[in-house]
Amino acid sequence: MPTPAPKPPSRADCTCGTRSAAAEPAVDRPGGTLLEDAADLFRVLGDTTRTRILWAIADEGRCVCDIADRLAMTPSAISHQLRILKQARIVRHRKVGRSVFYTLDDDHIRTLLRDAMEHAAEMAPPARPGGRRRIRT
């Protein structure tokens, strides 16, 4: 959901003495867009089907029907998701005959996936006594 209406509640609204004083030039430091780009990347990665696709092609390139088989989903559904991953430049593709092979674009993605799983693994024991816990957003 793209950032909606920038409601302008004035700074003066908050009178709590605990508020940090220095009014920074902008909300986010590195130019704004960089942080938003990061959020976009996370959003693309934030879907189970897409992470499963990425995991499936993490070791070696695979064609669409191969991925579809492995995930037990229709090639159409996979293709739709691959389009999103392509647009985000997360995967690359090369055509071989009738097939199209997809691979990870670079190592950043592998690193992000690994780090996120690491975080999840460390989080798991204390946080999820009853197993997987779907976080509602």
Add this chain to the structure above:
Amino acid sequence: MPTPAPKPPSRADCTCGTRSAAAEPAVDRPGGTLLEDAADLFRVLGDTTRTRILWAIADEGRCVCDIADRLAMTPSAISHQLRILKQARIVRHRKVGRSVFYTLDDDHIRTLLRDAMEHAAEMAPPARPGGRRRIRT
């Protein structure tokens, strides 16, 4: 012949010779849930408001109204998002008088944010000649 069966795409459907042979035990290796947990984490991070909140509290803890001021959004909207971040155990909170201070829970998040921005930064020049490009999912 009426129509091809509903659609449980069996492995045999794909006859392309390019498909990888070895039928791996499962779609994803590390137990399945770990990969899904990673996707969940990404999903929570994949929202501009939430990344802006995280960035705002990356250096030091801030109260809700402070964050709201900085993002120029209502405390209610911020509070809703903080709840999601809390449930995902991405932020911690401590109460001080009427205010509630939020901080990042651990360094993993900082690392993920930094890596994602790094990826975005490297991606940027060739991929986005016209500036920020919203990726439709």
Add this chain to the structure above:
DNA sequence: TGTAAATATGAATATATGCTCATATATTCA
């Protein structure tokens, strides 16, 4: 104690999104 401030939360709503279905395109091979 009573009022105001800071935060939290439930309901409602507009929008976004993932999948299915139908169909188009591209490529191989008989």
Add this chain to the structure above:
DNA sequence: TGAATATATGAGCATATATTCATATTTACA
């Protein structure tokens, strides 16, 4: 060339989700 295969894509639908609004809760302070 024509049939079959692999992939891509647009429309439609059911669901998810981010914000607003109203209201509840907690705490400080006069």
